[in-house]
Amino acid sequence: MALIMLVLMITLLLLGFPMMIPLIVAAIVGFYMSFDGFGQMNTLIQQLLGGIRPAALIAVPMFILAADIMTRGHSAQRLINMVMAFIGHIRGGLAVSTAASCTLFGAVSGSTQATVVAIGSPLRPRMLKAGYKDPFTLALIINSSDIAFLIPPSIGMILYGVISGTSIGELFIAGIGPGLLILLLFSIYCVIYATIKGVPTEPKATWKEKLIALKEALWPLGFPAIIVGGIYGGVFSPTEAAAACVLYAIILEFIVFRTLKLIDLYKIAKSTGLVTAVVFILVAVGNGFSWIISFAQIPQAVIGSLGIHEAGYAGVLIAIAVAFFIACMFVDPIVVILVLTPIFAPAVASAGIDPVLVGVIITLMVAIGSATPPFGCDIFTAIAIFKRPYWEVIRGTPPFVIILVFAAALIMMFPQIALFLRDMAYS
Amino acid sequence: PGDEATGESGSNWRYAHEEFEGDVQDVFAHKFKEYIEQNSNHTLQIFRFGELGESDDIMEQTQQGILEFVNQSPGFTGSLIPEAQIFFIPYLLPAEEEYIVDFFKTSVAINEMFPELYAEQGLELLSMYPEGEMVVTADEPVRSPQDFRGKNIRIMTNPLLSETYRAFGATPTPLPWGEVYGALQTNIIQGQENPIFWIQSGGLYEVSPNLIFTGHGWFTTAMMANQDFYQSLPPEDQQLIQDAADYAFNYITDYIPGLGDRMLEKILDSSDEVTVTRLTEEERQPFMDSATQVENRFIDMTGERGKLLLEQFKADLEAVVGD
Amino acid sequence: MSHDDIPSGYRSGLPGILGIVDYGISRVESVILAAGVLLMAINTIANVVGRFVFGESLFFAEEVNRILIIMITFAGIGYAARHGRHIRMSAFYDALPTNPRRILMIFIATFTSLIMFVLCYFSVGYISSTYHTGRVLPTMGIPIYFIYLWVPVGFAVTGIQYALTAIKNLRSKEAYLSTHVIDKYKDPEIEL
Ligand code: NA
Numbered sequence: 013m014a015l016i017m018l019v020l021m022i023t024l025l026l027l028g029f030p031m032m033i034p035l036i037v038a039a040i041v042g043f044y045m046s047f048d049g050f051g052q053m054n055t056l057i058q059q060l061l062g063g064i065r066p067a068a069l070i071a072v073p074m075f076i077l078a079a080d081i082m083t084r085g086h087s088a089q090r091l092i093n094m095v096m097a098f099i100g101h102i103r104g105g106l107a108v109s110t111a112a113s114c115t116l117f118g119a120v121s122g123s124t125q126a127t128v129v130a131i132g133s134p135l136r137p138r139m140l141k142a143g144y145k146d147p148f149t150l151a152l153i154i155n156s157s158d159i160a161f162l163i164p165p166s167i168g169m170i171l172y173g174v175i176s177g178t179s180i181g182e183l184f185i186a187g188i189g190p191g192l193l194i195l196l197l198f199s200i201y202c203v204i205y206a207t208i209k210g211v212p213t214e215p216k217a218t219w220k221e222k223l224i225a226l227k228e229a230l231w232p233l234g235f236p237a238i239i240v241g242g243i244y245g246g247v248f249s250p251t252e253a254a255a256a257c258v259l260y261a262i263i264l265e266f267i268v269f270r271t272l273k274l275i276d277l278y279k280i281a282k283s284t285g286l287v288t289a290v291v292f293i294l295v296a297v298g299n300g301f302s303w304i305i306s307f308a309q310i311p312q313a314v315i316g317s318l319g320i321h322e323a324g325y326a327g328v329l330i331a332i333a334v335a336f337f338i339a340c341m342f343v344d345p346i347v348v349i350l351v352l353t354p355i356f357a358p359a360v361a362s363a364g365i366d367p368v369l370v371g372v373i374i375t376l377m378v379a380i381g382s383a384t385p386p387f388g389c390d391i392f393t394a395i396a397i398f399k400r401p402y403w404e405v406i407r408g409t410p411p412f413v414i415i416l417v418f419a420a421a422l423i424m425m426f427p428q429i430a431l432f433l434r435d436m437a438y439s
Numbered sequence: 440p441g442d443e444a445t446g447e448s449g450s451n452w453r454y455a456h457e458e459f460e461g462d463v464q465d466v467f468a469h470k471f472k473e474y475i476e477q478n479s480n481h482t483l484q485i486f487r488f489g490e491l492g493e494s495d496d497i498m499e500q501t502q503q504g505i506l507e508f509v510n511q512s513p514g515f516t517g518s519l520i521p522e523a524q525i526f527f528i529p530y531l532l533p534a535e536e537e538y539i540v541d542f543f544k545t546s547v548a549i550n551e552m553f554p555e556l557y558a559e560q561g562l563e564l565l566s567m568y569p570e571g572e573m574v575v576t577a578d579e580p581v582r583s584p585q586d587f588r589g590k591n592i593r594i595m596t597n598p599l600l601s602e603t604y605r606a607f608g609a610t611p612t613p614l615p616w617g618e619v620y621g622a623l624q625t626n627i628i629q630g631q632e633n634p635i636f637w638i639q640s641g642g643l644y645e646v647s648p649n650l651i652f653t654g655h656g657w658f659t660t661a662m663m664a665n666q667d668f669y670q671s672l673p674p675e676d677q678q679l680i681q682d683a684a685d686y687a688f689n690y691i692t693d694y695i696p697g698l699g700d701r702m703l704e705k706i707l708d709s710s711d712e713v714t715v716t717r718l719t720e721e722e723r724q725p726f727m728d729s730a731t732q733v734e735n736r737f738i739d740m741t742g743e744r745g746k747l748l749l750e751q752f753k754a755d756l757e758a759v760v761g762d
Numbered sequence: 763m764s765h766d767d768i769p770s771g772y773r774s775g776l777p778g779i780l781g782i783v784d785y786g787i788s789r790v791e792s793v794i795l796a797a798g799v800l801l802m803a804i805n806t807i808a809n810v811v812g813r814f815v816f817g818e819s820l821f822f823a824e825e826v827n828r829i830l831i832i833m834i835t836f837a838g839i840g841y842a843a844r845h846g847r848h849i850r851m852s853a854f855y856d857a858l859p860t861n862p863r864r865i866l867m868i869f870i871a872t873f874t875s876l877i878m879f880v881l882c883y884f885s886v887g888y889i890s891s892t893y894h895t896g897r898v899l900p901t902m903g904i905p906i907y908f909i910y911l912w913v914p915v916g917f918a919v920t921g922i923q924y925a926l927t928a929i930k931n932l933r934s935k936e937a938y939l940s941t942h943v944i945d946k947y948k949d950p951e952i953e954l
Pocket residue numbers: 118119120122160161162163164165166167
């Protein structure tokens with residue numbers, strides 16, 4: 013059954029069907045085979061709707077709306093001008109700032125999709141203008157948004173912590189080191205890329221110019237203040253921060269700067285609705301697909317047949333990494349963590365691996381898998397927002413995946429990258 | 440529904456619950472499985488939290504006949520059976536462990552009235568059992584409704600639960616489960632309520648270290664079968680299922696007393712910040728007085744049937760605790 | 763970002779009375795989409811303001827958003843189909859010359875349309891089962907089946923759009939993504 017579903021899915025995908033079709037057809041076939049007919053299709057619909065039920069998803073359309081208002085108005089441009097005044101003369105500086113902004117925003121907002129929209133949409137045109145190629149730009153945005161999985165607060169780590177009985181506080185601290193390591197590696201790649209491709213730098217801004225840019229950006233600096241200060245400072249939950257950003261963006265662009273009119277708000281809301289719908293229908297069908305995979309106990313069957321219990325310390329770690337990576341390429345990360353974590357738990361215990369380290373590796377793999385074709389919510393979001401073909405959105409991905417896999421290998425070989433901060437805090 | 444033959448005359452049955460590996464519902468499910476598989480040719484497949492969707496999803500799947508058995512806490516069943524929310528009324532169950540098991544064994548409301556309510560929804564109620572005392576955690580110890588003032592206490596989205604915490608003097612704040620840890624850490628909310636094993640496994644004590652035993656309720660849950668499935672079985676299989684449910688219930692009622700203490704010990708071992716506050720009889724009184732307000736809300740929501748159920752609950756409590 | 767270039771004066775690609783109906787549906791979709799997003803923003807903002815100013819969250823906020831997200835998604839998929847905006851992996855498809863591409867698009871649109879109608883049928887079944895169990899939203903007490911009514915409508919409208927796309931491709935020389943969108947990506951927008 014799993015094989016039929018996989019072949020069908022990939023065929024329809026390659027033929028160029030709308031992305032919801034391969035997933036939904038594979039799911040329908042899975043239901044048909046599991047229940048000998050179409051008698052239980054109610055549950056497929058139930059699970060489609062279940063996919064778009066979580067309250068936390070609301071942050072996505074809200075951040076899209078805020079970002080769209082900022083981008084069509086002046087706020088986004090003023091913020092970018094300020095950043096450029098300070099780093100425009102450094103080679104690769106814009107790319108590095110983009111990566112850092114995505115990581116920070118993603119970490120705080122807890123939504124990688126919202127990050128692609130909120131940071132990607134104002135910064136991508138600027139990077140293209142500066143001379144970066146589009147596939148590089150898109151892959152940079154998607155992949156650095158996904159670092160956010162590792163940096164607290166992280167839903168994936170909370171889930172893993174509860175299922176495996178591992179301290180969530182320790183997991184959170186342990187994620188920071190690897191998260192920063194990956195950001196550093198991405199930044200190095202950015203500088204190398206900019207140097208090789210000869211991306212031009214801008215002339216160094218004078219202090220006066222910097223001051224003017226800073227002054228221009230004073231109002232829009234409220235956005236990072238709301239998001240970072242608001243969430244880490246305990247004023248807002250991520251969804252609330254998103255709503256506060258919408259309100260602030262409306263006040264700035266419609267009242268303070270007066271760049272937009274009321275009719276624009278209607279158009280912006282419509283385009284936000286469109287982007288939300290094309291991404292969420294994929295979240296929905298992805299959930300239906302995940303359900304039948306889980307119901308048929310396919311992961312258990314596949315992993316059970318491999319005999320990883322005798323694989324030893326390194327063997328178990330590698331098996332976990334590979335399993336989560338492959339699963340996250342196709343299935344929603346939350347479902348992957350729920351289903352696979354208990355399956356591997358006995359092997360982790362018998363090999364004597366620190367469950368915090370396992371949590372970090374799993375979260376990292378989830379991040380990689382989510383940014384890796386064929387299926388990835390952030391890829392879909394980028395396609396929907398930037399209206400670029402699928403191929404172009406994923407073409408720049410390989411170097412980033414190589415860096416991420418390299419980072420995963422480093423963390424497995426030198427667990428102290430993850431555990432150092434934890435050991436300091438909890439000794 | 441969904442029977443695949445496994446060996447001579449054995450079927451494969453599916454059972455879903457709402458918790459993670461090793462939690463109380465999971466222990467119950469595995470005891471049920473153990474009895475079924477040792478005493479028949481049938482096999483039982485267990486699905487844990489999230490594997491087949493959320494709590495409402497697995498309930499619907501059982502009503503559809505995809506699953507044979509489901510474990511859902513009455514609190515979640517409120518959208519289907521409003522009367523099931525009675526377990527949210529504070530101080531309706533005995534606070535002491537010594538009485539709680541007797542209460543579940545002898546209560547007329549639980550053993551006679553509830554099965555009828557579930558049957559209306561096509562469900563055969565097999566067992567209702569307590570999982571653990573509800574414990575409040577907060578940013579500082581709380582001993583009175585005054586101490587609760589101005590505190591946002593996270594609850595599951597439920598009108599009766601909101602009423603309870605409003606009556607307690609706090610500000611009830613509904614929040615999805617995934618946001619609770621982060622919200623406690625950043626002080627968006629100043630507290631939450633859960634049974635102690637959840638506070639331990641979710642690490643909530645790390646970010647909300649003051650444990651308050653208010654004695655206001657037990658986290659209760661219910662296990663049931665799809666009724667069409669159950670009634671289509673031969674009498675010996677129906678008996679097998681009843682016996683397996685009793686076997687699991689008896690195991691759990693031995694397991695629960697002391698579980699809270701074991702979990703509390705674990706928590707105290709791993710954190711120096713944790714404080715434990717147990718309300719005395721006098722300290723409980725103002726909280727108990729506020730229960731009337733919640734009872735009235737419950738009767739508003741459920742009408743005459745709810746009122747009868749509430750009276751029976753009180754009679755059952757009286758019978759167990761006596762005077 | 764997406765300076766959304768969906769023309770505000772959308773003209774249906776259909777003749778006569780069908781065209782008028784189609785135009786009407788497209789207007790309704792746009793209004794639902796925009797209103798859904800704005801209501802969600804108002805609801806979520808009101809919830810934040812409520813918590814800060816009155817110290818109390820809105821109890822129905824979560825459930826209202828749950829209703830709106832279904833509305834936005836299922837009004838949006840029809841709208842997206844109409845404007846050729848559904849996400850697809852088109853690498854191999856793009857490499858084909860125009861005529862085979864047009865024929866492949868006829869196949870894709872027909873099959874997609876069929877699946878949408880199948881899902882429409884399944885979702886009617888699901889709604890009728892939630893109608894019979896009488897499940898309600900816990901706080902607001904609204905029957906669940908009521909908030910799902912968008913679902914079959916959204917699938918049906920999407921199915922119709924893909925069926926029309928198949929017909930459009932049958933009758934024209936170019937390959938069409940939807941009844942009025944020719945299959946071409948524009949160059950990256952570098953303006954701003
Ligand atoms: Na994060």
